[in-house]
Amino acid sequence: MKWQAPHRRSRIYLVTGASSGIGLAVVKQLCAQGHRVIGTGRRSGTSLPVDYPDIDYRAVDLTEAAAIERFIDDEIDGLDRAILCAGAGFYRTIEEERAGEVEHIVSINFTAQIRLAHALYGKLAARKGRLGLVGSVAHKGAAAMPVYAATKAALDGFGRALALEWRDRVAVRVLHPGPTRTGMAEQAGRPADWLTKLMLPPHAVADMVIDGLEADRGYRRTISYGRYLTRLPLRAAR
Amino acid sequence: MTRVLITGGAKGLGRACVRTALKNGGHVTVLDADASGLTQLPDGVSAIHADLADAAELRSAINRLSASEPFDIVIMNAGINATGPFETLPVERQAKLIAVNLTAPMALTTALIQADKIARDGRLVFVGSLSHFVSYPGASTYAGTKDGLTVFARSLRRHLRRSLGIRVQVVAPGPMDTDHATEHSPTPDDRGTRMHPSVVADTIWRSWSGFLIVPGMAASGASILGRLLPGMAGRIMRRVIFEKLQARTSEPSNLSSR
Ligand SMILES: NC(=O)c1ccc[n+]([C@@H]2O[C@H](COP(=O)([O-])OP(=O)(O)OC[C@H]3O[C@@H](n4cnc5c(N)ncnc54)[C@H](OP(=O)(O)O)[C@@H]3O)[C@@H](O)[C@H]2O)c1
Numbered sequence: 172m173k174w175q176a177p178h179r180r181s182r183i184y185l186v187t188g189a190s191s192g193i194g195l196a197v198v199k200q201l202c203a204q205g206h207r208v209i210g211t212g213r214r215s216g217t218s219l220p221v222d223y224p225d226i227d228y229r230a231v232d233l234t235e236a237a238a239i240e241r242f243i244d245d246e247i248d249g250l251d252r253a254i255l256c257a258g259a260g261f262y263r264t265i266e267e268e269r270a271g272e273v274e275h276i277v278s279i280n281f282t283a284q285i286r287l288a289h290a291l292y293g294k295l296a297a298r299k300g301r302l303g304l305v306g307s308v309a310h311k312g313a314a315a316m317p318v319y320a321a322t323k324a325a326l327d328g329f330g331r332a333l334a335l336e337w338r339d340r341v342a343v344r345v346l347h348p349g350p351t352r353t354g355m356a357e358q359a360g361r362p363a364d365w366l367t368k369l370m371l372p373p374h375a376v377a378d379m380v381i382d383g384l385e386a387d388r389g390y391r392r393t394i395s396y397g398r399y400l401t402r403l404p405l406r407a408a409r
Numbered sequence: 410m411t412r413v414l415i416t417g418g419a420k421g422l423g424r425a426c427v428r429t430a431l432k433n434g435g436h437v438t439v440l441d442a443d444a445s446g447l448t449q450l451p452d453g454v455s456a457i458h459a460d461l462a463d464a465a466e467l468r469s470a471i472n473r474l475s476a477s478e479p480f481d482i483v484i485m486n487a488g489i490n491a492t493g494p495f496e497t498l499p500v501e502r503q504a505k506l507i508a509v510n511l512t513a514p515m516a517l518t519t520a521l522i523q524a525d526k527i528a529r530d531g532r533l534v535f536v537g538s539l540s541h542f543v544s545y546p547g548a549s550t551y552a553g554t555k556d557g558l559t560v561f562a563r564s565l566r567r568h569l570r571r572s573l574g575i576r577v578q579v580v581a582p583g584p585m586d587t588d589h590a591t592e593h594s595p596t597p598d599d600r601g602t603r604m605h606p607s608v609v610a611d612t613i614w615r616s617w618s619g620f621l622i623v624p625g626m627a628a629s630g631a632s633i634l635g636r637l638l639p640g641m642a643g644r645i646m647r648r649v650i651f652e653k654l655q656a657r658t659s660e661p662s663n664l665s666s667r
Pocket of ligand 1: 187188189190191192193194211212213214215231232233234256257258259260279305306307308347348349350351352353354355358
């Protein structure tokens with residue numbers, strides 16, 4: 172029998188938020204590594220970037236409970252890994268927040284992840300799979316976006332407890348990227364400036380998300396600039 | 410007179426906070442989903458009936474509060490729990506838990522601040538949980554909501570103090586002798602070792618300073634362990650809570666009686 176390095180084995184991945192930003196970069200990386208990828212985003216397949224990789228893509232609004240169930244029943248058979256990147260947020264202080272929109276942010280950043288974890292459990296457990304939740308360094312608190320920070324902290328606390336519950340069945344990892352150059356910040360209401368140039372490149376974050384999910388221990392990993400810099404020589408050597 | 414708003418004030422810790430506030434001469438408004446519990450509140454307490462899990466009821470509660478006088482103390486206490494292995498708990502119950510424990514207090518806070526309903530030098534107190542330090546396998550979604558609420562408070566703390574003079578605080582109680590806590594405990598007969606809600610309520614009332622309030626020696630000790638050795642605290646919680654809940658769920662007789 173020929174020996175194969177474990178990370179070379181082809182796996183089936185589910186990636187949410189696959190239409191843009193970090194999720195899109197994760198999809199590209201996984202395709203390049205030869206994995207099978209099922210991707211979802213909110214926009215329709217016809218509005219994807221022209222160079223979008225050739226994967227199974229389905230438009231699903233993750234704030235709709237029924238849509239999540241239908242999608243998982245129809246599209247997902249065997250599954251080794253799930254990387255949940257879909258999320259949204261606004262740079263709004265409490266004075267600028269809109270009480271009626273709090274629910275939407277909680278719904279996409281937290282409730283949807285709970286529904287997905289719940290619906291995916293059986294499939295992941297059957298193959299000793301892994302669940303990756305993409306949080307944010309804002310999970311420690313952020314005055315400029317208290318509601319967003321709260322949802323990411325909720326995801327972290329949920330992931331911590333779930334990792335303990337599923338210890339021997341499905342590994343759960345929460346991956347917290349620092350500011351990433353995906354356009355999310357502009358969308359969230361932070362104008363592009365010189366700081367934007369200092370943000371992490373999405374492909375590097377994607378790399379660290381994919382690797383972080385395979386970590387042996389520790390449910391949480393922060394994807395910081397420091398970690399990026401120390402990995403640069405490693406990347407060059409590959 | 411100190412004006413106090415307490416969510417979830419009909420039962421448990423919220424009810425204890427109502428008593429403490431009245432004892433100290435406060436004027437109390439209670440917001441709760443429990444209509445019959447509201448009728449049993451002492452005289453003089455204003456009651457607002459609203460199910461915080463219902464977006465329309467939440468909106469009308471916000472409208473009523475926006476028309477009232479500013480409050481000196483707001484205690485965001487309303488919360489529910491669901492315990493058991495995550496994958497066995499109905500997901501709609503977990504969605505409701507998120508609505509009550511996380512969405513509602515954030516939406517209420519937003520509305521109160523924007524309508525200027527918290528007095529200068531007033532206090533905004535969120536009821537979190539000791540699980541923020543030690544985790545809570547067997548109530549993963551609940552643990553998430555309480556961490557979310559704690560970090561929401563942390564995000565507001567400095568900003569509200571500076572701009573409006575409001576003091577934001579989080580109280581992180583351990584196991585209490587309330588219906589809520591005993592119902593969700595793997596060992597419901599351990600009431601003796603639990604903190605009485607009136608003790609926690611008094612601690613909240615007295616704590617005019619500090620951000621994180623951890624009432625009681627046992628809970629303080631656990632919070633310190635959780636901060637120093639989070640991994641070990643999590644493993645202990647898995648053993649003393651989750652594994653017992655797991656055993657209970659696999660006994661069909663107990664499951665049907667709940
Ligand atoms: N960018 C950063 O600086 C940064 C830092 C830390 C953490 N993060 C986190 O990383 C994740 C990805 O962020 P990003 O920067 O890549 O943002 P992005 O480019 O805006 O991508 C967000 C993705 O989520 C999807 N999405 C949003 N709402 C959805 C819904 N209701 N249903 C289904 N899909 C939905 C979007 O789909 P459509 O575009 O098709 O609508 C898109 O694919 C988020 O969880 C974010 O919180 C980002």
